[in-house]
Amino acid sequence: MKDMRDFIAKCEEEGVLHRITAEVDWDLELSHIAKLNEEQSGPALLFENVKDYDSPVIISVCTTVERLAIIMGMPRESSLFDLYDAWAKKGETKIPPKWVDNAPCKENIIMGDDVDLFKFPVPKFYPLDGGRFYGTAHFIISKDPDSGWVNLGTYRSQLLAKNKIGTQFIKGKHADIMLKKYQKMGKPMPVASIVGCDPILFILGASRLSAFESEYDVAGAIRGEPIEVIKGETVDLPIPAWAEIVVEGEVDAEKFMEEGPFGEYTGYYSGVGTDPRNYIDVKCVTHRNNPIMWGTTVGRAVTDTHMTMALSYGATLWQQLLNMKIPGLKAVYCPPEASGRFMAIISMTQMYPGHVDQVLTAAISTEMGAYGLKTVIVVDDDIEPWDIPRVMYALSFRFQPNRSQVIKRGRSTPLDPSLPINAREITGRLLMDATIPYEWKDKPIPIELDPEMVKRVKARWSEFGL
Ligand SMILES: Cc1cc2nc3c(=O)[nH]c(=O)nc-3n(C[C@H](O)[C@H](O)[C@H](O)COP(=O)(O)O)c2cc1C
Ligand SMILES: [Mn+2]
Incomplete structure (x- = not known):
């Protein structure tokens, strides 16, 4: 599986993707259909007719263990723990990405003043959200200025202006650690936001690997082959070659815009009003023809985001414990x-x-x-x-x-x-x-049924009218 289109094809083959051709509004309607669909463990949804837009939106990609198994290339009937265990074992080898010269993500290149993120069908999820959220099932790529370590992290991005999206790097997150280094150097941090790609990259963007580990290398290890990447147009970062939409820009640690609130995965809004946060000043957008916008629902458990985290967090915890x-x-x-x-x-x-x-x-x-x-x-x-x-x-x-x-x-x-x-x-x-303490000499004696009596009772079962 190299991109979102492979995932869609695979899910259609397995009967776990549904195309919605009726017109649906990006303003609350789309997210509400997804949330209600997820509450009944429904299929992945591809909205092909979004009000005011020509290009589609996919949502509910990661909602079931079955679809997480499809993403990981595991048997459909795998349990969540089977996926943790496969991740922990495969993730021990690292396969770095492979550079390519041509890539579908460059089919359209939009620079400078021509950038307009309102041209993409960005959903608004919940009634009190501060606006439309461009980046939910996305991740932000950044590079450590000292070591060259490349990080992929999922940090929400509100659509703030035609060429500005918010960031919320919580303290100590890898992009936050990097941003503080750029700030000391008096420079903005070059970044890229990726929407629509091999779903394993998003799941890794949301997983808590250790510092100095690149999510790309673990994605390659899980796939068993390197992820194909290409240089950005305006940023010196590896971009997934098969991405649907790539936003390139920079974050200045000293510049802020009002952002939020957002209906979070805790089932509550983050904060009570807006907060000043850093943002991505967008310099360039590249995208495939008919790009697929990808979103993930948050809100009260269990939604797509909770399943993404149950896999990425559970697998990393298991791997780190085994280590x-x-x-x-x-x-x-x-x-x-x-x-x-x-x-x-x-x-x-x-x-x-x-x-x-x-x-x-x-x-x-x-x-x-x-x-x-x-x-x-x-x-x-x-x-x-x-x-x-x-x-x-x-x-x-x-x-x-x-x-x-x-x-x-x-x-x-x-x-x-x-x-x-x-x-x-x-x-x-x-x-x-x-647990029952190991050191107890006298442990409680468990009640077991008498096997002879069980046999006898079973032989007479019909006599009892049971
Ligand atoms: C849908 C979604 C939204 C998220 N939003 C944020 C966010 O706004 N800020 C943040 O710090 N972490 C957010 N996270 C959690 C991070 O993705 C997670 O902590 C991850 O480990 C960050 O990458 P890093 O470890 O490379 O810093 C979000 C996760 C998901 C799945
Ligand atoms: Mn990281």
Whole structure:
């Protein structure tokens, strides 16, 4: 799969994409159809007749585990954990991108004053959103001025003017770290925003790889071949050759525009009004003929964004835990209902006293877990971490508050609505031990049915009228 068009073809073959030919308004109508469709685990939607526009919009790409499996090139019936495990293993080798000289993303090149982003069918998602959001299922490419490390990060972009889109690089995100270096050098940071491409690139844009790791190299590793890239027209950055729409420009750390709010994946609006934020001053746009605009729904779980995060965050957490080489780890589950990032459930085989405590603290020490992960639950290996009724059982009959811990301080996400709106930088964490302690000599004796009696009862079953 090299681009969005391959994904569409594959989904049509598998019967999980639906084309909507009726006219639909980009103003709330499109996003509301998508949200309601996602609540019933519907197909990916390709809107071919968007009011005021000639080009299509695709949405609900990542909403089901089945479609995530299609994107990863895995069997349709794979579980989320199968995808984590494949990602963790393939992602260990890195395959850097390959430069090409000609690319479909250059079919149309628009420079300077001719740039007009209102020519693309950009949706407005929720009633109190500050405007239309050009960048939801997109990512921003930037380069570290010291090391040349190329980063892909998904940071929302509001359409602010015909040649300006907002950015919201939350503190410590890789683009934020880079932007601060450009600021010290007294220069704006060259960037490119990519819309519509091999979906694995967007999922990687939203994943929390460690600093100095390029999302391109991991995408290549998952694909088993390098991602094809081409130089930008005005920026010295590698651009995915098969992208639908490429916005090139620069971000000046000292220039701001009013941005937001946006109906976020927490189910609440980010903030209460607008906030001054940096923006991309667009110098050039290149796009394919009949470019496909791509959006992702946010809002209350579970939507497309939650599924994207459940894969990207869960897979990175699993990979980073495996890299710690702790014995006994069996599986991890990051529930989509928690957006794959507020809660992690880990199942493990205990091998020594204190082993569970090691795993609980390891999870919040990974790059992934050190950011916003609030609750970690460890269960014994007889329970699958995605089997929520069994997890509830363990939380009732094995969990003991006195063997669990509250960590008072850790890095939070400023979007967590459980914290006061002006104090969201630091979060607490809860580490829940829902296992039977390894060191207990006398363990509770589980009730097993008598096998002979089961046989006898089954033989007589019809006699009981059951
Ligand atoms: C749809 C969507 C929108 C997102 N918006 C933002 C955002 O506005 N700001 C931000 O810092 N992170 C945002 N994220 C989360 C980042 O993509 C994620 O933290 C990622 O790790 C950032 O890349 P980096 O690790 O290379 O900095 C968003 C994720 C998704 C899926
Ligand atoms: Mn990164």
